[in-house]
Amino acid sequence: MTGNREAASLYSATRGTPGPADEVGDADAWVDRLFADSTAQSATPGWRERLQAVAARPWRGVRGLASYATTTPGTMLIICVISTLAILAAGLSTAASSRDRRESLDQLLTATEPTNSAAHDLYTSLSLADVIAAGDVVKPGAPAEQRYEEAIDQASIAALDVASRLPADYAELLSTVYRAMPEYAAIVATARANLRHGYPVGVAYMAQASALMQESVLPAAGELFNATRERVSSEQAELTRPQWVPLSGLLAAIGALALGQWWLWRLTKRRLNRGFLAATALMLLATAWVGAADFAAWRAGSVDYHVAATPWETLTTSRIVAQRAHTDETLALVERRSLAPGETSATRAAPGTGAGTTAADESAVPRGEDFAATTEAVARALDDFDRAAAVLNVDSSASQVARVQLENWSQAHAELAAALSGGNFGYADEVSAISEVSTAATYTALDDTLAELISVTRDTMRSHLTESLRASRAVSLVVALLSFLAVVAVWLGIRPRLQEYL
Amino acid sequence: MRRLAPFALSLAGVLAACTATDAPAPAPADATAPVAEARPSGPDPTTPVAASNPTATDAPAPAPESATSVLAHPLPPGATLGTARELASGRERNQQAPAGSLRPRAGLRLSTVAPEIVARGYLVVGVDRSQNLLSYRDPTTGQLAGFEIDLAREIARDLLGDPARVEFRFVRGATNAEMLARGEVDAVIQSVSVTAPRQDQMSFSIPYLESSSRLLVAQGAQLNDLTVCAVRNSTSLDILAERAPDARVLATQYWSDCLVALQQRSADAIINDDAILTGLAAQDPTTRFVGEPLATHRYAVALAHPRDRDGAGDLVRLVNSSLERIRRDGTWHRLYRRWLADYLPATEPPAYEYRVKE
Numbered sequence: 001m002t003g004n005r006e007a008a009s010l011y012s013a014t015r016g017t018p019g020p021a022d023e024v025g026d027a028d029a030w031v032d033r034l035f036a037d038s039t040a041q042s043a044t045p046g047w048r049e050r051l052q053a054v055a056a057r058p059w060r061g062v063r064g065l066a067s068y069a070t071t072t073p074g075t076m077l078i079i080c081v082i083s084t085l086a087i088l089a090a091g092l093s094t095a096a097s098s099r100d101r102r103e104s105l106d107q108l109l110t111a112t113e114p115t116n117s118a119a120h121d122l123y124t125s126l127s128l129a130d131v132i133a134a135g136d137v138v139k140p141g142a143p144a145e146q147r148y149e150e151a152i153d154q155a156s157i158a159a160l161d162v163a164s165r166l167p168a169d170y171a172e173l174l175s176t177v178y179r180a181m182p183e184y185a186a187i188v189a190t191a192r193a194n195l196r197h198g199y200p201v202g203v204a205y206m207a208q209a210s211a212l213m214q215e216s217v218l219p220a221a222g223e224l225f226n227a228t229r230e231r232v233s234s235e236q237a238e239l240t241r242p243q244w245v246p247l248s249g250l251l252a253a254i255g256a257l258a259l260g261q262w263w264l265w266r267l268t269k270r271r272l273n274r275g276f277l278a279a280t281a282l283m284l285l286a287t288a289w290v291g292a293a294d295f296a297a298w299r300a301g302s303v304d305y306h307v308a309a310t311p312w313e314t315l316t317t318s319r320i321v322a323q324r325a326h327t328d329e330t331l332a333l334v335e336r337r338s339l340a341p342g343e344t345s346a347t348r349a350a351p352g353t354g355a356g357t358t359a360a361d362e363s364a365v366p367r368g369e370d371f372a373a374t375t376e377a378v379a380r381a382l383d384d385f386d387r388a389a390a391v392l393n394v395d396s397s398a399s400q401v402a403r404v405q406l407e408n409w410s411q412a413h414a415e416l417a418a419a420l421s422g423g424n425f426g427y428a429d430e431v432s433a434i435s436e437v438s439t440a441a442t443y444t445a446l447d448d449t450l451a452e453l454i455s456v457t458r459d460t461m462r463s464h465l466t467e468s469l470r471a472s473r474a475v476s477l478v479v480a481l482l483s484f485l486a487v488v489a490v491w492l493g494i495r496p497r498l499q500e501y502l
Numbered sequence: 503m504r505r506l507a508p509f510a511l512s513l514a515g516v517l518a519a520c521t522a523t524d525a526p527a528p529a530p531a532d533a534t535a536p537v538a539e540a541r542p543s544g545p546d547p548t549t550p551v552a553a554s555n556p557t558a559t560d561a562p563a564p565a566p567e568s569a570t571s572v573l574a575h576p577l578p579p580g581a582t583l584g585t586a587r588e589l590a591s592g593r594e595r596n597q598q599a600p601a602g603s604l605r606p607r608a609g610l611r612l613s614t615v616a617p618e619i620v621a622r623g624y625l626v627v628g629v630d631r632s633q634n635l636l637s638y639r640d641p642t643t644g645q646l647a648g649f650e651i652d653l654a655r656e657i658a659r660d661l662l663g664d665p666a667r668v669e670f671r672f673v674r675g676a677t678n679a680e681m682l683a684r685g686e687v688d689a690v691i692q693s694v695s696v697t698a699p700r701q702d703q704m705s706f707s708i709p710y711l712e713s714s715s716r717l718l719v720a721q722g723a724q725l726n727d728l729t730v731c732a733v734r735n736s737t738s739l740d741i742l743a744e745r746a747p748d749a750r751v752l753a754t755q756y757w758s759d760c761l762v763a764l765q766q767r768s769a770d771a772i773i774n775d776d777a778i779l780t781g782l783a784a785q786d787p788t789t790r791f792v793g794e795p796l797a798t799h800r801y802a803v804a805l806a807h808p809r810d811r812d813g814a815g816d817l818v819r820l821v822n823s824s825l826e827r828i829r830r831d832g833t834w835h836r837l838y839r840r841w842l843a844d845y846l847p848a849t850e851p852p853a854y855e856y857r858v859k860e
Binding site for chain 1: 576578579580624626631632633634638639640641642644669670671672756758759761762765782785786
């Protein structure tokens with residue numbers, strides 16, 4: 001009713017105003033004018049209406065999308081997007097983690113492991129310098145300058161080597177060693193100068209230098225060696241383990257693709273989509289590649305590495321033990337005490353010394369320690385080496401030589417022990433330093449061979465780590481590339497299906 | 503002949519002055535940069551070369567930086583800083599005169615007294631490791647030499663017929679009695695002064711040398727503030743504890759360690775008998791004797807106590823008869839001229855007495 005009255009009033013209102021359609025004389029033109037006026041009426045909406053319009057737009061967008069998603073092309077697009085995201089996430093993260101591992105492994109090879117080896121050199125050369133210096137006291141005439149200087153020089157080089165790459169936590173240990181070295185050298189030089197003048201106070205200086213070395217420097221160097229060795233072994237274990245998380249990510253991406261395929265089949269009644277197939281194949285290839293590379297890296301870097309690392313560890317430990325036994329031999333002669341177990345060294349057994357003997361007693365020179373234990377440790381290390389050499393196809397002739405030298409040293413040691421306990425010091429002097437099969441000569445030969453063996457095992461260990469590095473060479477790049485190709489394949493594959501709808 | 507230092511201070515006065523002040527050590531503490539300086543050896547062949555490392559010797563004050571305390575300056579191995587009171591043996595210095603030795607008896611033979619020595623073929627004598635002039639290893643020949651070494655050889659000549667039939671072991675004052683009791687050495691000739699308490703643990707022969715306590719002081723040391731070095735458990739340390747219980751003391755294991763400490767400025771003075779101090783001073787002309795002699799000591803050959811070893815008493819008698827021979831036929835004078843006459847005044851062998859009741 002209202003509409004009629006409105007229309008009627010409008011009719012009468014519009015009769016007077018000529019509109020554009022009037023010119024044509026169209027009988028229905030009044031309808032246009034009706035609607036034109038009604039919109040003109042709401043052309044100036046209130047603020048409430050405006051707010052409603054703005055707020056409603058995203059909801060309208062979402063409703064639009066949601067309604068689009070329920071459509072078939074929308075579902076297909078969503079499948080593609082999800083697959084793309086899964087592929088990229090898995091592929092790129094695998095690529096990134098592979099690259100990080102390579103860098104860390106490289107770091108292990110160029111920094112951490114050489115630091116450990118340098119720490120070993122530092123310990124052994126310092127210990128050797130001390131033995132040479134102390135032993136010179138018993139020998140008449142000119143001391144063995146050259147061998148001592150060489151040992152100190154080697155120690156300096158090793159200390160610099162360690163310092164250049166050492167992480168900050170061990171800086172204090174190294175600084176103890178590094179700052180004591182010039183002091184030690186100065187005291188030894190003073191000792192030698194006094195001895196050259198014929199002053200026996202040189203012996204007291206030498207005892208002071210030896211105590212400095214044995215009680216503060218060598219324990220610090222030993223701790224440094226142990227700390228860096230642990231670091232190497234933990235890093236190596238971590239970096240050659242297979243990457244389970246990235247691999248599972250890749251498998252999840254493949255799973256997403258398979259799910260997508262099945263959904264497509266449900267939607268389009270076509271069993272297999274070429275693009276998706278290609279993408280699945282590429283991802284499978286990527287997974288296989290990563291898996292194979294990780295396996296090869298683990299094989300070289302963990303399994304083979306351990307075959308070489310075990311003898312390296314026992315060889316370095318037994319070399320240090322042997323050095324301490326030799327130091328004990330030399331000092332026993334200097335101090336004219338016997339080598340029986342439990343016999344105390346005069347400079348370290350003073351009662352109530354307090355400040356004199358430090359807490360590093362277990363790293364101090366073993367006093368009359370069981371020599372049999374030392375030879376046993378060395379023999380076991382040589383056995384380990386032989387076993388590893390058999391597996392890794394390395395020449396083991398040097399270890400046979402070492403066994404003979406160990407036997408020679410044991411014999412010389414037994415002679416020395418007998419001479420010392422019998423108080424026969426003239427003969428003891430001879431058997432310790434002068435004769436051809438003296439303890440000094442036989443020990444030096446054994447030490448040189450042990451050094452050679454250690455170097456061989458170290459090279460083997462490093463070559464395995466390098467191999468591990470090489471195995472993971474192209475992984476990062478290849479996985480990234482394959483991921484991108486898979487994404488492209490997915491979109492290419494969905495294109496014909498989409499086109500059916502557009 | 504060594505001249506006495508022309509100082510008016512008496513030894514006791516110097517020692518008393520040690521306790522008067524409690525000032526920090528004269529040498530500044532520079533613990534962070536140990537520097538070794540070798541003084542140029544120049545034309546004088548006796549110039550020693552010493553490493554001088556300034557350090558903090560004031561025991562109560564902590565080392566400047568804990569990180570450098572190990573290297574601030576290494577004291578001689580086994581040495582400790584403290585006051586004389588805490589480091590001395592705590593024994594009351596027995597003013598009782600020591601008893602005489604055992605008179606030699608005719609007809610004693612080593613083969614009946616100590617057959618194990620004859621079976622072994624050589625005498626084992628404990629001597630000091632590096633006591634210049636008395637017993638030390640001559641660096642140029644590698645052989646042991648010194649007054650006490652030669653004395654041991656002479657005794658071996660009398661006991662075993664051959665001066666070469668002796669082997670030397672290094673001993674320290676603190677463990678002499680143990681080593682004699684355990685039979686590790688047959689005799690100890692290591693400047694052991696005869697005292698009544700020691701006679702409870704070891705037996706002594708007649709003395710072979712007499713010596714008096716002196717103070718050897720480093721160049722440039724402040725006499726009113728000395729850190730005195732002495733061997734742990736020595737009679738000299740007991741004397742110091744008696745006279746100056748609050749004196750700052752560095753107690754070491756050997757007397758040559760004291761010279762090292764002196765040269766490295768860890769100590770300023772050494773208290774000991776002049777026979778030993780002379781040997782130290784001979785290696786460092788920059789040192790000087792200060793004050794007048796204090797107590798007098800007699801050194802004798804130490805042997806096992808009769809309760810620790812069978813036939814110990816008779817062994818003492820044999821050694822005494824050997825020492826009498828050495829005095830009689832001029833050997834003692836010969837040895838003294840060779841080793842000590844350059845540094846100590848000419849003298850006769852020390853007086854001795856035998857026990858009346860045995």
